[in-house]
Amino acid sequence: MRDKSRADLVNRRRFLSAASLAGAGIAMTRGASATDTTKPDPLITEVQDWQRYLGDGVDKRPYGSPSKFEKNVIRRDVSWLTASAESSVNFTPLHELDGIITPSGLCFERHHGGVAEIDPAKHRLMINGLVEKPLVFTMDDIKRMPRTNRIYFLECAANSGMEWRGAQLNGCQFTHGMVHNVMYTGVPLKVVLDEAGLRPNAKWLMLEGGDASGMNRSLPVEKGLSDVLLAFAMNGEALRPEQGYPLRAVIPGWEGNLWVKWLRRIEVGDQPWQTREETSKYTDLLADGRSRKHTFIMDAKSVVTSPSPQAPLKYKGRNVLSGFAWSGRGTIQRVDVSLDGGRNWQTARIDGPVLDKSLTRFYVDFDWNGEELMVQSRAIDSTGYVQPTKDELRKVRGVNSIYHNNGIQTWLVHRNGDSENVELG
Numbered sequence: 001m002r003d004k005s006r007a008d009l010v011n012r013r014r015f016l017s018a019a020s021l022a023g024a025g026i027a028m029t030r031g032a033s034a035t036d037t038t039k040p041d042p043l044i045t046e047v048q049d050w051q052r053y054l055g056d057g058v059d060k061r062p063y064g065s066p067s068k069f070e071k072n073v074i075r076r077d078v079s080w081l082t083a084s085a086e087s088s089v090n091f092t093p094l095h096e097l098d099g100i101i102t103p104s105g106l107c108f109e110r111h112h113g114g115v116a117e118i119d120p121a122k123h124r125l126m127i128n129g130l131v132e133k134p135l136v137f138t139m140d141d142i143k144r145m146p147r148t149n150r151i152y153f154l155e156c157a158a159n160s161g162m163e164w165r166g167a168q169l170n171g172c173q174f175t176h177g178m179v180h181n182v183m184y185t186g187v188p189l190k191v192v193l194d195e196a197g198l199r200p201n202a203k204w205l206m207l208e209g210g211d212a213s214g215m216n217r218s219l220p221v222e223k224g225l226s227d228v229l230l231a232f233a234m235n236g237e238a239l240r241p242e243q244g245y246p247l248r249a250v251i252p253g254w255e256g257n258l259w260v261k262w263l264r265r266i267e268v269g270d271q272p273w274q275t276r277e278e279t280s281k282y283t284d285l286l287a288d289g290r291s292r293k294h295t296f297i298m299d300a301k302s303v304v305t306s307p308s309p310q311a312p313l314k315y316k317g318r319n320v321l322s323g324f325a326w327s328g329r330g331t332i333q334r335v336d337v338s339l340d341g342g343r344n345w346q347t348a349r350i351d352g353p354v355l356d357k358s359l360t361r362f363y364v365d366f367d368w369n370g371e372e373l374m375v376q377s378r379a380i381d382s383t384g385y386v387q388p389t390k391d392e393l394r395k396v397r398g399v400n401s402i403y404h405n406n407g408i409q410t411w412l413v414h415r416n417g418d419s420e421n422v423e424l425g
């Protein structure tokens with residue numbers, strides 16, 4: 001057995017000699033990224049421990065988790081941002097992700113009163129107010145109604161909120177990581193509202209959470225009747241406690257604050273409730289002292305996740321630039337990328353599904369000759385809306401805002417491959 005595997009390895013080494021690579025047409029040209037095969041590599045020529053010994057059996061990992069070599073791929077918080085960890089936020093490690101789906105355990109968390117741990121058998125959803133028939137549902141009741149599966153991004157309105165007055169946080173995890181993108185399974189809210197029967201003067205819904213903060217927000221009835229879901233699953237399994245187990249509202253394309261977690265009550269009314277979250281918070285203070293209110297939709301936005309401060313360029317020659325684009329108004333139609341601070345733009349290669357109100361993945365395959373770069377991306381959505389520069393945004397919105405900062409991000413890539421968050425003056 002052993003002898004055989006050694007013989008195999010020797011054969012493999014012979015096959016991988018530089019001469020045979022050239023013979024096979026896999027020439028080592030400029031920009032190619034394969035390792036130099038002219039020097040013997042013990043990782044090829046020697047039998048390794050993980051080949052020598054048996055691995056864990058199927059009884060050792062009843063619920064799987066990532067490789068121990070991926071232990072840096074975690075949500076991170078910024079301790080000085082908030083006074084307590086219970087009313088706080090941590091950030092999705094966007095620079096470590098690929099494709100469009102955010103793994104459940106890496107979805108950023110935003111709580112106003114910590115994570116409620118709710119026994120689904122004791123959870124109820126109540127519909128009251130301007131309805132013909134007030135109703136109370138158990139989780140089992142909800143799971144017996146027609147359900148649907150949809151992939152949507154959730155972005156906190158405060159994503160990039162620290163960047164209004166200039167470049168602040170060094171890493172796309174911190175500047176853009178209040179976004180995640182998962183597949184939800186849930187019941188259309190319309191099904192539940194139809195069952196309760198809306199009265200003719202029903203104009204607004206108030207969604208209320210069952211956590212210690214009892215967070216609540218007003219939502220126009222038209223949105224509630226269009227694409228809102230009462231979700232009980234994400235990425236094929238029950239919601240995580242952090243994401244509102246056992247039930248959360250999914251409000252596609254609209255600011256994350258409306259996506260009430262641990263959803264326990266929906267009241268139907270004829271006007272908005274003017275809750276804390278829509279008066280003192282989640283309004284956008286303009287330069288002239290007036291405030292924008294009910295700014296629900298998340299406009300088109302994008303960010304290059306690699307290279308970025310947490311994802312340095314390590315090699316000259318062949319490299320992959322990558323990032324995400326999204327829009328609360330529809331699909332992503334095009335993403336432009338600049339390597340010189342917006343002087344020249346090229347169209348990025350979009351790969352993977354392009355879905356309505358979902359993160360979309362883009363790439364630029366490029367050769368890096370070790371020069372300084374100023375990397376930017378610009379999203380264009382299906383309505384023709386073009387992501388603005390930060391200066392264009394400030395002209396309209398001033399610098400007092402926290403919310404809805406969708407300006408173009410710049411990473412300055414130094415000659416050593418490290419990058420930093422900068423703004424072009």
Ligand code: MTE
Pocket residue numbers: 107108109110111112113154155156157180208209210211213214215242243244255256257258259260261262
């Ligand atoms: N719902 C309740 N009940 N309590 C909360 O603190 N936070 C809101 C929203 N729903 C919150 C809530 C905010 S501000 C955002 S951005 C999203 O949930 C965050 O969702 P996530 O934790 O799944 O990322």
Ligand code: CO
Pocket residue numbers: 110155156157158256257
């Ligand atoms: Co939020």
